[in-house]
Amino acid sequence: MPRRLALRGVALLYLLVILLAPLGMVFYRTFQHGLEPVWQTLSDPLTVHAFEITLIAAAVAVPLNTVFGVLCALAIVRRRFRGKGLLNAFIDLPLAVSPVVVGLALYLLYSRTGWFGPWLGAHGIQVLFALPAIVLATIFVSVPFVAREVIPTLRELGNEQEQAAATLGATRWQRFWRITLPSIRWAVIYGVILTTARCLGEYGAVAVVSGRIEGKTETATTRVDDLVQNFQTSGAYAISVVLAAIAIGVLVLMMLTKPKEAV
Amino acid sequence: MSIEVRNVSKRFGTFTALDDVSLDIPENSLTAILGPSGSGKSTLLRVVAGLERPDSGEILLSGEDATRLAPQRRDVGFVFQHYAAFKHMTVRDNVGFALSIRKRPKQEIRERVDELLELVQLSGFADRYPSKLSGGQRQRMALARALAAKPRVLLLDEPFGALDARVRAELRDWLRRLHEEVQVTTVFVTHDQEEAMEVADRVAVLDRGRLEQVGAPAELYDAPASEFVLRFVGDAVRLGSRLVRPHEVVLRRWPSDGAVEVEIERIAVLGADVRVDLADGAGERLSARLRRDELEELELERGEIVWATAEASVRDAEAGHALG
Numbered sequence: 001m002p003r004r005l006a007l008r009g010v011a012l013l014y015l016l017v018i019l020l021a022p023l024g025m026v027f028y029r030t031f032q033h034g035l036e037p038v039w040q041t042l043s044d045p046l047t048v049h050a051f052e053i054t055l056i057a058a059a060v061a062v063p064l065n066t067v068f069g070v071l072c073a074l075a076i077v078r079r080r081f082r083g084k085g086l087l088n089a090f091i092d093l094p095l096a097v098s099p100v101v102v103g104l105a106l107y108l109l110y111s112r113t114g115w116f117g118p119w120l121g122a123h124g125i126q127v128l129f130a131l132p133a134i135v136l137a138t139i140f141v142s143v144p145f146v147a148r149e150v151i152p153t154l155r156e157l158g159n160e161q162e163q164a165a166a167t168l169g170a171t172r173w174q175r176f177w178r179i180t181l182p183s184i185r186w187a188v189i190y191g192v193i194l195t196t197a198r199c200l201g202e203y204g205a206v207a208v209v210s211g212r213i214e215g216k217t218e219t220a221t222t223r224v225d226d227l228v229q230n231f232q233t234s235g236a237y238a239i240s241v242v243l244a245a246i247a248i249g250v251l252v253l254m255m256l257t258k259p260k261e262a263v
Numbered sequence: 264m265s266i267e268v269r270n271v272s273k274r275f276g277t278f279t280a281l282d283d284v285s286l287d288i289p290e291n292s293l294t295a296i297l298g299p300s301g302s303g304k305s306t307l308l309r310v311v312a313g314l315e316r317p318d319s320g321e322i323l324l325s326g327e328d329a330t331r332l333a334p335q336r337r338d339v340g341f342v343f344q345h346y347a348a349f350k351h352m353t354v355r356d357n358v359g360f361a362l363s364i365r366k367r368p369k370q371e372i373r374e375r376v377d378e379l380l381e382l383v384q385l386s387g388f389a390d391r392y393p394s395k396l397s398g399g400q401r402q403r404m405a406l407a408r409a410l411a412a413k414p415r416v417l418l419l420d421e422p423f424g425a426l427d428a429r430v431r432a433e434l435r436d437w438l439r440r441l442h443e444e445v446q447v448t449t450v451f452v453t454h455d456q457e458e459a460m461e462v463a464d465r466v467a468v469l470d471r472g473r474l475e476q477v478g479a480p481a482e483l484y485d486a487p488a489s490e491f492v493l494r495f496v497g498d499a500v501r502l503g504s505r506l507v508r509p510h511e512v513v514l515r516r517w518p519s520d521g522a523v524e525v526e527i528e529r530i531a532v533l534g535a536d537v538r539v540d541l542a543d544g545a546g547e548r549l550s551a552r553l554r555r556d557e558l559e560e561l562e563l564e565r566g567e568i569v570w571a572t573a574e575a576s577v578r579d580a581e582a583g584h585a586l587g
Binding site for chain 2: 160161163164165166167168169170171174178179182183
């Protein structure tokens with residue numbers, strides 16, 4: 001009995017010190033002087049703009065990576081082809097490589113001396129230090145989540161139900177929409193939630209390629225950093241709280257949507 | 264719809280699942296494909312359904328080449344061993360799937376599903392999910408689903424294999440009656456010779472990818488074309504140099520021409536029949552099946568020495584080898 005309590009105590013203490021204390025500190029600091037200053041910083045046009053940029057990047061990255069993730073999972077689970085192992089490994093690359101390195105790689109690729117930079121520059125397309133770079137960086141770092149959620153579910157599903165649908169007259173397209181997709185829907189939803197969370201929280205790669213120009217290419221996360229650098233800590237706290245609240249909201253949403261039906 | 268399988272071969276890597284199989288299945292027949300596991304019987308059924316493409320050979324449905332036709336265009340109903348129920352749909356939506364794919368009016372789908380659920384005795388279960396059904400109920404749902412679009416061929420892959428013995432016996436009986444009610448060419452795969460003999464009009468025996476024999480159940484039993492069929496369809500025992508059925512063994516208290524001297528090891532009463540376990544001088548074991556009154560007439564006891572012969576319809580083991 002005491003040993004079990006000890007185990008529980010250690011686990012809880014660890015979580016408290018590592019996770020909850022910093023989070024609690026941010027919340028405490030933010031609301032230390034009431035709601036008024038919080039609202040003031042959040043309604044600052046520059047902050048609103050930063051949130052807009054973050055949301056735009058997420059709005060592009062999430063649908064793209066959802067479609068790509070589902071297609072990748074289907075290819076990896078259902079098809080045999082050369083380089084399948086490589087594809088499987090590449091999907092995890094964004095998890096393995098530090099976002100700063102991702103940012104640097106994008107920077108090199110799209111700079112005036114990179115592979116894509118000169119051609120794009122000649123056609124008047126500005127990628128670096130502009131919205132396209134932010135979107136690209138966000139897409140890159142949030143690639144793995146949908147595929148990683150969907151692959152095990154597809155494996156478990158097998159393809160017997162789809163074969164049954166085929167013998168019942170369903171075309172490939174009908175089989176996908178009426179059998180496969182409904183069967184993996186929870187995995188896709190989890191994947192989308194995790195992808196969204198990752199997009200909103202992205203800092204490292206975006207920090208390198210965005211240029212962090214106030215009111216232009218600043219995202220919510222880079223603005224937190226900039227405000228801290230300029231000793232405007234109350235603004236930084238407020239934005240952090242919003243980001244943390246979104247993350248907590250995502251976790252709660254995942255818990256609530258967890259399917260209860262026996263499959 | 265008649266089915267013709269012509270010289271079909273199929274390999275999976277180095278494993279030969281089907282080796283030059285040719286088989287005619289007449290319209291509206293009820294045929295069993297019987298064989299041990301790994302004999303290629305499921306592959307043959309899947310080739311007919313279009314779920315596997317043969318490496319060579321042809322499949323003709325109603326006399327027309329269907330070898331390259333996609334499964335959804337073959338007009339077949341297929342029932343899987345593990346039901347392949349659409350887990351995210353109710354029983355009603357499962358059964359109505361083929362009709363909803365064909366964009367039939369809602370009212371028509373409703374009526375047809377009700378009719379089918381009645382047929383498979385699942386009328387009260389329309390709004391349940393498959394996870395809330397027993398194995399036997401799921402399999403009946405899968406059957407109703409396969410029949411919904413009125414296929415011209417019904418294919419069943421070990422349909423009762425995952426069910427317990429009592430439910431299996433019920434469903435066998437039920438499949439037989441269903442086939443009489445719904446006239447459709449039916450082919451089912453099984454490894455259970457009793458199931459094949461009991462349900463089917465015709466049985467095709469497969470062994471290691473090769474078709475051994477096709478015929479009525481009685482033909483296979485009485486005139487097996489090979490030693491494999493003899494051993495696989497019904498019991499067979501070796502008596503001297505011959506393979507015979509246990510019920511063909513005759514026991515006498517005196518020697519006669521070709522009779523083998525055996526010792527009675529055990530007598531087991533199985534209701535109206537008796538199984539007598541015997542061992543010959545070389546230690547080879549065999550068993551005879553007698554009627555109980557025959558045993559009583561002979562007054563046989565354990566440990567006694569008797570002479571075993573077989574009735575006229577026996578096959579020579581040498582001939583059996585030649586056929587195999």
